[in-house]
Amino acid sequence: MRVRVALPSGRADRVEPKARLTVDRIVDAAMELMKREGYDNVSMRSLARELDTGPASLYAHVANKDELDQYVIDRISGMLEIPDPDPDRWQEQLKELMRGMLQLFREHPGSARAAMGMIPTMEGGLRAAEGMMAIAIAGGVTPQAAAWFCDLSAAYVGAIAYEESIWTARENSTAAGEQPDHAAIDEQLRTFVEGMGDRFPVLVRFATELTAGGGDDRFEFGLDVLISGLAAVSKRYS
Amino acid sequence: MRVRVALPSGRADRVEPKARLTVDRIVDAAMELMKREGYDNVSMRSLARELDTGPASLYAHVANKDELDQYVIDRISGMLEIPDPDPDRWQEQLKELMRGMLQLFREHPGSARAAMGMIPTMEGGLRAAEGMMAIAIAGGVTPQAAAWFCDLSAAYVGAIAYEESIWTARENSTAAGEQPDHAAIDEQLRTFVEGMGDRFPVLVRFATELTAGGGDDRFEFGLDVLISGLAAVSKRYS
DNA sequence: CCTCGCGAACGAACAGTGTTCGTGTCAAGT
DNA sequence: ACTTGACACGAACACTGTTCGTTCGCGAGG
Known part of the structure; x- marks a missing residue:
């Protein structure tokens, strides 16, 4: 009987890969933080912490904070x-x-x-x-x-x-x-x-x-x- | 004939002393900067530069930026x-x-x-x-x-x-x-x-x-x- | 399979914000 | 002379949005 030894792949010791960032996930996180702390306290850094990433990553999905604001306000308006x-x-x-x-x-x-x-x-x-x-x-x-x-x-x-x-x-x-x-x-x-x-x-x-x-x-x-x-x-x- | 030699006083080599800070001077500077750059760009630091002092000095006269805002808005309202x-x-x-x-x-x-x-x-x-x-x-x-x-x-x-x-x-x-x-x-x-x-x-x-x-x-x-x-x-x- | 290109991810750094803390100076009062 | 209080202000804190440069992962093409 041959025993198959499972060698760890290059990723075997990594935790589960992080979910890929999307605008929706960013807006979800912003909504969550806003409910807890108010939107004034939602910064790119606090968002990044909430999403377990770095603030610079957010800029691959939103041009700047203003654009993020637009997505957030649109989300809220859509609930009317x-x-x-x-x-x-x-x-x-x-x-x-x-x-x-x-x-x-x-x-x-x-x-x-x-x-x-x-x-x-x-x-x-x-x-x-x-x-x-x-x-x-x-x-x-x-x-x-x-x-x-x-x-x-x-x-x-x-x-x-x-x-x-x-x-x-x-x-x-x-x-x-x-x-x-x-x-x-x-x-x-x-x-x-x-x-x-x-x-x-x-x-x-x-x-x-x-x-x-x-x-x-x-x-x-x-x-x-x-x-x-x-x-x-x-x-x-x- | 005796020649009187004028010894420099302890301050002889200092430039003219700076005018003492007052709220009015601070508000004047804020009004000036606001006309040039907009109030959004008036910070405690830019004000301090305009007044040739350090930002911490302003706090001897206004409690915080909010209070400065009140003085500025009051100045403007007074012109109505x-x-x-x-x-x-x-x-x-x-x-x-x-x-x-x-x-x-x-x-x-x-x-x-x-x-x-x-x-x-x-x-x-x-x-x-x-x-x-x-x-x-x-x-x-x-x-x-x-x-x-x-x-x-x-x-x-x-x-x-x-x-x-x-x-x-x-x-x-x-x-x-x-x-x-x-x-x-x-x-x-x-x-x-x-x-x-x-x-x-x-x-x-x-x-x-x-x-x-x-x-x-x-x-x-x-x-x-x-x-x-x-x-x-x-x-x-x- | 390998290579290349592109987009995403993101650390380090930039330039800036309001404010506090600690120290020095000056003037007035005792 | 000494003490006290107010003013002045540098250094530092904790934070902001954003850019730059590098690495990684994925997909397409050879």
């Missing part, structure tokens, strides 16, 4: 639920879209900053824009007003989400993704304004209103203003 | 021209305030980002808020709506300015402070969308509207929407 247009409810539907987008930013802490100034060029973002245009136009908004409203609403939601993320980071007191404690912020402001004496009489007089309401109240006010305004001025743009 | 309230023109006056703020951001490239999420706590910013509240209330807006509109308008103008600065930095083709070439940006988008085939029929159909107009057209549309919306919904908030 987009209703079928209902002409009788177009205003509420636009509000729902904007609430949905804000919620996604909240669930992905720190991502709003990466979204600022970004024009959708990938499927997820285009889908969202397509949905908004379809709803507005089904509701009788002129195409020009609808088109520009896409910009406006994205700027507004992005700005609110970004501001929230700034507050969250500053306070360091709420878990990533939670709404900032607007009451505490405004209490600081109230105290400050009430110490102003005669310098700012209107601010002092209305300190209560200035500091009333939380982030959601203010966001909903903004939605009311934006949607009512769109309905009021649409016909001027055609 | 604030009209006396005229109840018959309150809507146009609010628009003027917002245009004025956008113009200041444009003249101070890169500053919008520092302004995001910032609550006014210094004279300049409080003055602007005081002016806006006074105009809105003189025009019959309820105090609650006026108060929340201060947030909304600051978020909107800040977001637009920030987006513009992002475009400017990306294009690298316009001088600091100039409006980004929106037409070129949108031409890219038009080309892209027209290659979409059947995926996004509404976007394809209205590609012309989506890409029409420059930054000012879009900003003015936003002002129309916001101000008309405020007028329409104000009474709901009281």
